[in-house]
Amino acid sequence: MDPEFIHVDPRTLLRVEQSGQPAVVYRCKLQGVPCGLHVEGTASAVSAHLRGHGIIGPDNISTTCMWGNCSKTLKRGSMTRHILTHLGVKVRCPVCGAVKSRYDTFRAHIKFSEPCHLASAEMVDGPEGRVLVPTAWFATN
Incomplete structure (x- = not known):
């Protein structure tokens, strides 16, 4: 190709x-x-x-x-x-698999979700x- x-x-x-x-x-x-x-x-x-x-x-x-x-x-x-x-472009939590449309909502997710508290964001590329x-x-x- x-x-x-x-x-x-x-x-x-x-x-x-x-x-x-x-x-x-x-x-x-x-x-x-x-x-x-x-x-x-x-x-x-x-x-x-x-x-x-x-x-x-x-x-x-x-x-x-x-x-x-x-x-x-x-x-x-x-x-x-x-x-x-x-x-x-989205952000995925590697612990629970939750996908968030923005990084700030991902930060809120890991702040309030005890199992995901130490998770690092995984970027999900746009189509x-x-x-x-x-x-x-x-x-x-």
Whole structure:
């Protein structure tokens, strides 16, 4: 099978190449002038990507989500978390198997569930994610 070529946020590409570990990336669907990039489905990568689009300012100001056809009004500080729900990224508890749509709800789960108290989150990739592998992987396969 031939590899699919996609445009990836340069920060994500650098991290994947330096770490030697794959990452799951998602096409940016912000309305307006499309950037055509794929961004990693992590809070830090999505937040940096939003800043690159000029979505900045105090966390408590109201803003409108412009991802795909969404037009939900929310606080700027909630935008990254909201976009991750658009990507379909979820968190699974490895102890009981509970799947949460956001990391903050996973933290609440382990806080109030005694058997899961020491659990670490397992990321569940969204359905439109593409696996980005380091170029070194192609040399060995």
